[in-house]
Amino acid sequence: xxxxxxxxxxxxxxxxxxxxxxxxxxxxxxxxxxxxxxxxxxxxxxxxxxxxxxxxxxxxxxxxxxxxxxxxxxxxxxxxxxxxxxxxxxxxxxxxxxxxxxxxxxxxxxxxxxxxxxxxxxxxxxxxxxxxxxxxxxxxxxxxxxxxxxxxxxxxxxxxxxxxxxxxxxxxxxxxxxxxxxxxxxxxxxxxxxxxxxxxxxxxxxxxxxxxxxxxxxxxxxxxxxxxxxxxxxxxxxxxxxxxxxxxxxxxxxxxxxxxx
Amino acid sequence: xxxxxxxxxxxxxxxxxxxxxxxxxxxxxxxxxxxxxxxxxxxxxxxxxxxxxxxxxxxxxxxxxxxxxxxxxxxxxxxxxxxxxxxxxxxxxxxxxxxxxxxxxxxxxxxxxxxxxxxxxxxxxxxxxxxxxxxxxxxxxxxxxxxxxxxxxxxxxxxxxxxxxxxxxxxxxxxxxxxxxxxxxxxxxxxxxxxxxxxxxxxxxxxxxxxxxxxxxxxxxxxxxxxxxxxxxxxxxxxxxxxxxxxxxxxxxxxxxxxxxxxxxxxxxxxxxxxxxxxxxxxxxxxxxxxxxxxxxxxxxxxxxxxxxx
Numbered sequence: 001x002x003x004x005x006x007x008x009x010x011x012x013x014x015x016x017x018x019x020x021x022x023x024x025x026x027x028x029x030x031x032x033x034x035x036x037x038x039x040x041x042x043x044x045x046x047x048x049x050x051x052x053x054x055x056x057x058x059x060x061x062x063x064x065x066x067x068x069x070x071x072x073x074x075x076x077x078x079x080x081x082x083x084x085x086x087x088x089x090x091x092x093x094x095x096x097x098x099x100x101x102x103x104x105x106x107x108x109x110x111x112x113x114x115x116x117x118x119x120x121x122x123x124x125x126x127x128x129x130x131x132x133x134x135x136x137x138x139x140x141x142x143x144x145x146x147x148x149x150x151x152x153x154x155x156x157x158x159x160x161x162x163x164x165x166x167x168x169x170x171x172x173x174x175x176x177x178x179x180x181x182x183x184x185x186x187x188x189x190x191x192x193x194x195x196x197x198x199x200x201x202x203x204x205x206x207x208x209x210x211x212x213x214x215x216x217x218x219x220x221x222x223x224x225x226x227x228x229x230x231x232x233x234x235x236x237x238x239x240x241x242x243x244x245x246x247x248x249x250x251x252x253x254x255x256x257x258x259x260x261x
Numbered sequence: 262x263x264x265x266x267x268x269x270x271x272x273x274x275x276x277x278x279x280x281x282x283x284x285x286x287x288x289x290x291x292x293x294x295x296x297x298x299x300x301x302x303x304x305x306x307x308x309x310x311x312x313x314x315x316x317x318x319x320x321x322x323x324x325x326x327x328x329x330x331x332x333x334x335x336x337x338x339x340x341x342x343x344x345x346x347x348x349x350x351x352x353x354x355x356x357x358x359x360x361x362x363x364x365x366x367x368x369x370x371x372x373x374x375x376x377x378x379x380x381x382x383x384x385x386x387x388x389x390x391x392x393x394x395x396x397x398x399x400x401x402x403x404x405x406x407x408x409x410x411x412x413x414x415x416x417x418x419x420x421x422x423x424x425x426x427x428x429x430x431x432x433x434x435x436x437x438x439x440x441x442x443x444x445x446x447x448x449x450x451x452x453x454x455x456x457x458x459x460x461x462x463x464x465x466x467x468x469x470x471x472x473x474x475x476x477x478x479x480x481x482x483x484x485x486x487x488x489x490x491x492x493x494x495x496x497x498x499x500x501x502x503x504x505x506x507x508x509x510x511x512x513x514x515x516x517x518x519x520x521x522x523x524x525x526x527x528x529x530x531x532x533x534x535x536x537x538x539x540x541x542x543x544x545x546x547x548x549x550x551x552x553x554x555x556x557x558x559x560x561x562x563x564x565x566x567x568x569x570x571x
Contacts, residue, residue, distance in 0.1 A: 008371020017368040024365060025356040097352035103318055104346035105369035106338045260319050261279070 014107055018115020019122070021098075026123070037127040041076040042134050045069055048195075059197055062226055069135045070222035071194030073149065074156060077128035078214055081157040082185060084120035085164025086177045092116075093168065099259065109260060113252050117161045117244075124157030125150065135225070143227030152224070155240040156217040162247025163213070169254035193218050213243045267330060269294045269421050269452035270315060275324035277310060277476075284310045285321070286476035292469075294420075297443070297453040299463040299470030301561065303570040307476040308456040309349065312425055315454075316341060329421055342370060345414030349425040351406045353398045359385060359409050360394040363416055370417035377416060387445075388412040389438060404435030411442060422446060424455040428462060440465060460558035474565050484557050491560045493519045493531040497538055498551045500527045505547025514541050524567045531555070 007013040026033060049065030056064040092098040099112050132149060135141055167180045191201060191209030198206040198215075209215055216236040223230040230236065270292040277285040285307045292298040300308050313319045315326055317337025326333040331340035353362050360381055367377040385391050388408035390401075398406065407427065414422055427443070428436040443466055447453055457463055463470055464484045472480040480487060488494075497518070501507040511528050515521050517538040518530035530538055535552060542550050 005368060005371050005373045007368070017365075020368060021354070021365050024361070025354070028356060096355060097348075097350065098354060100348065101352040101354075101366075102369055104316065104341065104348065105366070106342045106371070107369050108338065 014111035015114030015118055017107065018102060018112050019119045021102075022092075022115065022119040023122075034126075034130065037076075037080055037123075038130045038134070041072050041079075041127075041131055045072040045131070066140050066226070067197075067222070068195065069131075069140050070225045071218055073128050073131050073135070073153070073225070074192075074214060074217040074221045075189055075194045076131050077124045077153045077156045078160045078185070078189075078217065080127035081120045081124035081160035082164045082180070084123050085116065085161040086168055086171075086180060087174065089116050089120070089165060090168045090171055090174065090177070093255075093259075094171075103259070109256055110252055113165060113248065113255060116165060117158065117248055120161035120164065121154055121157030124160065125153045128153035128156070141225060145227050145229070146225050149221050149224050152217065152220040155220075155237060155244075156213075159213045159216075159240045159243040159247065162244045162251060165251035166247055166254060169251050169258055188212050188214050193222075211239075213240060216240050267294065268292055268327075269296075269329060270298075270454060271325075271327045272311075272315065273325045275311070275314060275326065276322045277307075277314060277319070278322055284476050285314065288324075288473065288476065288478055290471050290478065290481070292452060292454055294452050295447070295450050296468040297447050297455070297466050299467035300454065300456040300473065301458065301460075301463055301470055302456075302473040303458065303565050305570055306473050306565075308473065309425055310476075311473070312423060312454075312456065316344070316346065316423065342417065343419055344421045344423060345417065345419035347407075347410050347414045347422065347424040347427055349429065351403075351410055353406060353409060353413070355398045358395050358397060359390055359401070362398065362409065363413055366413050367416045372417060380416070380418075384412040384415055385409075387415070387442065402435075404431050404438070407431060407435065407439060408442070411439070415446075419451070421452045421454065424453065426456055426458070428457070428459065436462070460556060460561050464557040472561060472564050479564050480560070487560050488555055488557060492555050492563055493533055494555055495532050495535045496553055496555050496559060497530040497532065497535060497542070498527055498553075499530065499542065499548055500550075501547065502549040503547045505545060505549075507548060510541075510545060510548060514538060517541060522567075529559075531559070 005017070007016040045068055049068045053064035053068070058064070059067045102112050103109060129150065132146070136146075164180070167177065171177065188209070191198060191205055192212055192214040193209065194214070198209050201209065216239045219236050220230050220233070268291045272291070273289045275285050275288040276283070288311060300311060302308050310319070314321050315328055315333065317334035317340065320334060328340040329343040331337070333340055354365065357365060363381050363384060364374055364377065367373070382391070382394070385394050388411060390405060390409055390412070393401065393405065401409065411427070424443075428439050431439065440462070443453060453466070455466065467484060469483055470481070471478050480491065482490065499507065499510070507528060511521060511523065518532040520531040522529040522531070532538060539552065542548060
């Protein structure tokens with residue numbers, strides 16, 4: 001009777017059943033969740049891009065709409081991963097106690113958090129891809145090099161999912177998440193070259209922005225969408241991977257302290 | 262299955278403190294395979310912490326645990342593969358139907374849909390939810406959810422089932438149904454480990470039990486054995502109905518019982534030969550009384566006192 005799943009044969013796949021659980025729930029509510037993920041950023045992008053863009057000169061040889069589109073892809077991916085790893089993960093951990101239920105099975109907390117990490121990144125890829133599709137449909141993408149944006153979306157998603165899980169491990173209630181946006185996400189979005197080039201900022205502020213994880217994503221996505229190979233690929237990819245690894249390690253430690261005390 | 266001789270769970274010298282305060286304090290016990298074992302104690306006695314330690318969900322400061330033949334926490338995963346858990350608070354997935362809850366849970370044990378799909382209808386039947394497979398969790402009553410949680414704990418056909426206060430918050434009908442099912446599981450050879458603070462539940466279900474307080478074991482035995490050894494066989498509870506002068510009655514008739522305890526408005530006369538006390542009560546106006554056999558609750562209260570625990 002006992003046919004084994006992949007995850008039970010390979011220990012490192014322990015996160016997969018947790019991912020499958022989240023996917024199973026999402027599938028039931030997919031349409032509404034997709035529309036929500038897509039509508040807001042697209043409206044902003046088109047509104048600002050066409051409206052503001054008509055007043056603006058080209059930036060780095062591209063129209064403002066194209067410049068903004070690349071920033072929007074990266075920022076939306078970040079937002080999707082952040083939202084999932086904050087609100088939804090917290091709801092599963094704290095309100096529904098789904099994590100407690102899973103911890104009573106052979107799976108461990110690393111499997112639970114791993115599943116949440118990859119799940120939040122998966123949703124982020126989906127969000128980013130949807131915007132990418134819209135951009136392609138309105139004729140802003142001309143080069144197949146743009147397909148390389150997809151793995152970049154995964155890296156951005158993983159990095160911000162890991163950071164979100166840290167904040168979730170510390171959260172006493174849903175209200176706590178507002179600070180993550182006010183203190184971290186919003187300022188970072190403004191100094192990472194999403195809406196405007198950072199050379200408009202004071203040098204020290206631009207320097208901080210360039211070191212933050214969102215800027216790595218923008219630095220990869222923007223050239224790829226313009227049909228160019230990004231400079232310093234290894235640096236940007238490396239920083240995103242490092243953010244993921246360190247973030248996940250810290251989140252695992254903090255969540256262990258919270259749940260397995 | 263391991264040999265019947267090896268216990269399903271053995272705990273030795275278990276010690277666990279939070280912020281310097283001992284929660285489990287030198288606890289040792291053994292649960293025989295195929296038996297129902299009760300872990301009893303007032304609120305905050307360390308019952309849930311003991312269960313969490315046994316499942317490897319938190320580390321002990323010292324002591325050894327073997328669950329289903331596996332050392333915990335070193336091989337807690339392998340042990341949990343053979344254990345089903347019914348937690349104190351329901352944590353079913355509200356977004357899934359009853360059937361989906363079981364299928365999703367099976368995956369955590371490494372069992373895929375095909376492997377368990379044929380077991381699911383039988384499990385739902387066992388839980389009295391045969392026609393609720395497609396129901397959302399939010400549409401189920403508290404009793405139904407508890408039974409579904411029990412079915413979920415059985416999804417990987419465990420040898421041992423751990424139940425943390427399985428009937429707390431249920432109405433009498435729902436409790437009786439759970440008790441029936443637990444008896445069936447025991448008859449099928451499963452080992453049951455349960456915590457409860459319902460003494461009638463422990464008296465009905467448990468072969469062996471321990472009473473713990475402040476993390477320490479203060480009594481051990483079968484329910485009958487504990488009642489026989491620890492307390493007088495009969496109790497007469499007396500209370501003042503209408504100006505019956507209870508204090509006066511206690512003062513003059515104390516000698517008719519082995520032991521008298523007063524709690525609030527009620528006096529408990531514990532005795533072996535109740536006839537003369539009953540005769541005295543019949544002659545007394547204004548006092549009301551209940552005469553009954555002693556039970557596990559009397560033992561429990563004698564062991565842990567009458568003060569409220571919060």
